[in-house]
Amino acid sequence: MASRFGLSVALTTPFEASGQIAISPMVAQARACLGAGCSSATLFGTTGEGASVGRGERRTVTEAMLAAGIPAHQLVAGVLVDAAEDAAEQARHALQCGVRYILLAPPSYFKNVGEDGLFGWFSAVFAALGPLARGVLLYNIPSVTMVPLPLSLIGRLRAAFPGVVAGVKDSGGDWSYSEALLRAHGDLVILIGDERHLARSVRQGGQGAISGMANFVTGEIRAMAEDGRDDARVERFVLELLKYPVIPAVKVMVARKTGDERWLVVRPPLEPIDSQGRQQLAAAYDRLFATEPA
Numbered sequence: 001m002a003s004r005f006g007l008s009v010a011l012t013t014p015f016e017a018s019g020q021i022a023i024s025p026m027v028a029q030a031r032a033c034l035g036a037g038c039s040s041a042t043l044f045g046t047t048g049e050g051a052s053v054g055r056g057e058r059r060t061v062t063e064a065m066l067a068a069g070i071p072a073h074q075l076v077a078g079v080l081v082d083a084a085e086d087a088a089e090q091a092r093h094a095l096q097c098g099v100r101y102i103l104l105a106p107p108s109y110f111k112n113v114g115e116d117g118l119f120g121w122f123s124a125v126f127a128a129l130g131p132l133a134r135g136v137l138l139y140n141i142p143s144v145t146m147v148p149l150p151l152s153l154i155g156r157l158r159a160a161f162p163g164v165v166a167g168v169k170d171s172g173g174d175w176s177y178s179e180a181l182l183r184a185h186g187d188l189v190i191l192i193g194d195e196r197h198l199a200r201s202v203r204q205g206g207q208g209a210i211s212g213m214a215n216f217v218t219g220e221i222r223a224m225a226e227d228g229r230d231d232a233r234v235e236r237f238v239l240e241l242l243k244y245p246v247i248p249a250v251k252v253m254v255a256r257k258t259g260d261e262r263w264l265v266v267r268p269p270l271e272p273i274d275s276q277g278r279q280q281l282a283a284a285y286d287r288l289f290a291t292e293p294a
Contacts, residue, residue, distance in 0.1 A: 005167070005189045005207040006039035007225040008076055009214040010047035012251050015265040021057055022262045027068045029215065029254065034074060036218040039208070041070070045078035045103055046144060046171070047212035047250055052267040058090060062097055072098030076137070076210065082107040084121055088128035091136075101135040101189075103169060103210065108145035115153050119160075122153075126161050133164045137189065141171040148172065151184045158185075169193055169210055175200075182206060195221065196235045202228035212246070213237070216253040217289070233288040240284040248273045252281050 011030055014022040030041040043065070044050030044058060053061075058077075066072060077094035079102055081087050091102045107113075107121050126133045138157070142148040149168070158165050167189025170178050175197050182190055182204050191209050192201040198209050198221070208225040213234065223229040241249045248266045252273050255263035264272050273281070 004226075005191060007037070007208050007214055007218075007222045008040040008042045008191075008210040009033040009038045009218065010045045010193075010210050010212040011041045011043055012212065012215055012247070012254055012263065013044075013048045013053065014251075014254075014260065014262040015267060016262060017265065019265075019267065021053070021061060023061065023064050025258065025260050025262055026061065027064055027070070029258070030065060030070060031068065033214060033218055034070065037222045038214060038218060040074045040076050040100060041065075042076040042078060042103060042210045044080070045076075045210065046080070046141060047215070047247055048078065049247060049267055049270065050078040051080045052270075055086075055090065055093075059093060062094060062099075066097065073100045075099040076101045076103055078103040078105070078139075080105045080139075082109045084124035084128065087125045091125070092129060092132055095129070095132045095134065099135075101137050101166060103137045103139050105139040105141065106145055106147040106149060108147050111146050113147065115150055115156075118147070118149070118153055119156055122157055123160065126157075126164055133161065135166045136164055137167045137169050137191065138165060139169050139171070140177075141169075141193065143171075143173065148177075151180060154181075154185055158188075167191060167207070173197070178206075179204070195224065195238050199224040199228045199230045202226070212250045213241075215250060216257045220289075233291065237285060237288050240281060240288075244273055244277055244281070245270065249277075249281060252278050253285065256282055256285075 014025045077099045079090045140149040169191040171193025173194040186205045190206045192198045211221045214221040251263045
């Protein structure tokens with residue numbers, strides 16, 4: 001098995017008031033999280049509003065990260081599109097840049113599709129990538145995609161494309177699925193997106209996490225992802241975040257940490273958290289993280 005995955009920050013994306021990506025603070029945030037012990041930064045994932053980031057912008061951000069001295073092997077690229085051709089194109093550029101992994105979500109426009117259909121879609125993406133295909137982390141996030149990834153599908157893809165599927169990121173929040181995933185495919189890189197289940201999964205063989213909360217409580221999430229250490233403060237703050245749309249709520253915390261209000265801006269159709277919500281999140285954070293871990 002390759003070196004342990006550890007903790008990847010699910011990097012959120014700051015925007016100028018004009019709607020353009022604010023490159024400099026995004027690079028600075030990636031460097032800060034890597035400096036605090038993250039093994040990698042995941043670009044264009046769910047937390048990073050990746051479904052709203054276009055092809056040209058992806059190239060610009062990725063190349064800016066590399067130009068800033070962030071090694072390609074410390075980058076993961078999210079791919080969250082429906083057309084297999086588009087998915088392959090986005091993955092191809094990232095792989096050609098040398099990123100370590102591709103976080104690949106299933107197509108989500110068509111609902112209630114069968115396993116054979118999903119197998120056909122992933123197969124088309126891998127075939128289009130050809131010899132470049134490697135390092136794919138299948139992304140199970142049915143609360144967003146409405147497309148769960150059956151364990152049998154993961155097995156079929158592994159058998160049909162040896163060495164291409166490197167792991168699974170499970171953001172389903174269903175511990176019974178996570179536990180079954182660890183049992184069935186524990187030789188892969190199994191990552192847990194729900195921080196409430198993170199430490200337990202690591203103790204059962206999980207390799208870490210791609211975490212949005214790592215944007216602002218990096219050390220605490222790192223202890224969970226690398227050592228399997230429980231932290232009740234993190235678990236309780238997840239519940240506070242879930243009172244709001246999670247992506248803009250995470251950005252509230254990054255804006256507070258950095259003092260840069262560009263982190264508050266989200267792309268439509270998302271909407272920012274209002275001032276009352278920002279104050280409530282800040283108060284909850286201060287209340288929980290003013291104490292030592294339980």
